[in-house]
Amino acid sequence: MLATLRLWITDKLPAWIFLAGLLSVWELIVGRQWVASYLLPSPLQILDTTLDMWPDIFSATLSTARSILWGLGLSLFVGITSALIFFSIPIARRAILPFCIFFQTVPIIAIAPLLVIWFGYGQPTVNASAFIVSLFPILANTLTGLQETDPQLKELFKLYKPTRWQLVFKLQIPSAIPYIITGIKISAGLAVVGAIVGEFIAGGGLGSLIDAARTQQRVDLVFSGVFMSSALALALVYALNLITGFLFRHRPYLRKQ
Amino acid sequence: MPSIEVQQLEKSFSSNAQTLFAGLSFALASNECLCLLGPSGCGKTTLLRLLMGLERPSSGTISINPALNEKMSYVFQEPRLVPWRNCLENVLLPLELTAQKSAAACTRAVELLQEIGLADRLEHFPDQLSGGMQMRVALARALITQPKIVLLDEPFAALDERTRFHMQDLLLDLKARLQLQYIFVTHSISEAAYIGDRILLLDNTGAARDFRSIDFKERNQSLKLTPAFNAVVSEYSSLFNEMENSRTMSTAVRPR
Numbered sequence: 107m108l109a110t111l112r113l114w115i116t117d118k119l120p121a122w123i124f125l126a127g128l129l130s131v132w133e134l135i136v137g138r139q140w141v142a143s144y145l146l147p148s149p150l151q152i153l154d155t156t157l158d159m160w161p162d163i164f165s166a167t168l169s170t171a172r173s174i175l176w177g178l179g180l181s182l183f184v185g186i187t188s189a190l191i192f193f194s195i196p197i198a199r200r201a202i203l204p205f206c207i208f209f210q211t212v213p214i215i216a217i218a219p220l221l222v223i224w225f226g227y228g229q230p231t232v233n234a235s236a237f238i239v240s241l242f243p244i245l246a247n248t249l250t251g252l253q254e255t256d257p258q259l260k261e262l263f264k265l266y267k268p269t270r271w272q273l274v275f276k277l278q279i280p281s282a283i284p285y286i287i288t289g290i291k292i293s294a295g296l297a298v299v300g301a302i303v304g305e306f307i308a309g310g311g312l313g314s315l316i317d318a319a320r321t322q323q324r325v326d327l328v329f330s331g332v333f334m335s336s337a338l339a340l341a342l343v344y345a346l347n348l349i350t351g352f353l354f355r356h357r358p359y360l361r362k363q
Numbered sequence: 364m365p366s367i368e369v370q371q372l373e374k375s376f377s378s379n380a381q382t383l384f385a386g387l388s389f390a391l392a393s394n395e396c397l398c399l400l401g402p403s404g405c406g407k408t409t410l411l412r413l414l415m416g417l418e419r420p421s422s423g424t425i426s427i428n429p430a431l432n433e434k435m436s437y438v439f440q441e442p443r444l445v446p447w448r449n450c451l452e453n454v455l456l457p458l459e460l461t462a463q464k465s466a467a468a469c470t471r472a473v474e475l476l477q478e479i480g481l482a483d484r485l486e487h488f489p490d491q492l493s494g495g496m497q498m499r500v501a502l503a504r505a506l507i508t509q510p511k512i513v514l515l516d517e518p519f520a521a522l523d524e525r526t527r528f529h530m531q532d533l534l535l536d537l538k539a540r541l542q543l544q545y546i547f548v549t550h551s552i553s554e555a556a557y558i559g560d561r562i563l564l565l566d567n568t569g570a571a572r573d574f575r576s577i578d579f580k581e582r583n584q585s586l587k588l589t590p591a592f593n594a595v596v597s598e599y600s601s602l603f604n605e606m607e608n609s610r611t612m613s614t615a616v617r618p619r
Contacts, residue, residue: 272460
């Protein structure tokens, strides 16, 4: 118990002290009107607004969260499946993979209008936007993981003349798991960006809340939206850490250093 | 018919100009256990890999008795345990891959792990075991398929002395009980003398000397303390030195 407390003090306390300091300075600067409050609202004012408009903000957050989960879930499914296909059929990899880089390089803001034309205003477009930006890291990482199987273990398996599927499911996929998890973590952050950008264009969720607040010069509400979207991203990363922590405690897919 | 027959074997690698074995020939009778002894780089591991079919000879032939097909097993120099499988699952891997896993096989795996002293570690993962324990699991994995012949590549080099002796005796016991045949790579002359019926001495020039080991009536660890055993070990050491010296001579005094 004491040890946990000590760990918390050395590990987490500095960040909390820094945050408290930052918020106090911010409050002071705005309170003394060194910066106009229509440019930078004070932390307490942002908190007030958030509590006042909680029903709207909460439903916007839920809507964004739904799009993030849709987009991320779809890119998990499509990314891992296509990585398996590219891994098993090298000619498909050589033919198609170079064009998948399109998904990584094209700015989502540039194709979002196209998505609106195809899917209309609303959630489908936002889901598609989250999907497009989060697809590539999962695909690329899964593929790398499948290709980086320990050659010594592969030789061991070959002694027993495994079928192709045994090799994939008993060796190559388990070896790729640490890579896949890294890919999911990168993609999760990108899915948040994709969803918010999608909402700017197609409406709904925190994206349109932020955009609407901007047009009304409600800087406090813009800040509420920004904080809620970063809270969403943090919650997602935290949930992923919990899941992977549980997985690795159960099975050492990740070698301890 | 011999278990294994090797004729005019040579192996060269594209990465270096060296040719190994220079026409090595030998035949292993169906009840013999062979020790491959020699300095680092003489090709002991390569010979073992050739016998297992993990490499192809550059020239010469290796014939394996058809009765031994699918009845050969291999222990690598490293344990090569699958990190995300626990001890028991690692031992059962060969049976899973060859679709022979059954309740009886699981019982056998547990018994094997008991025999090598890891009964209380069935659920442990490789990263929770010491190097020696990992090697013992690798040995159990090689034995679970009930092979007729096991090829072992310096499996006990990393073990502490007591465990090494225990493992040597386990091999001798399996040989007596199950007529298990083995080909064993080692650096240790006394280990070769203790567990080998035959010894194949290799050196870096590709020369080889093949001889029957003394047939000790009873082999147990106290044998190693007897003058007779020590005499055998020193005899093999001098054979070893002789090979080394003749090589030095042949390179030093080159006729012009």
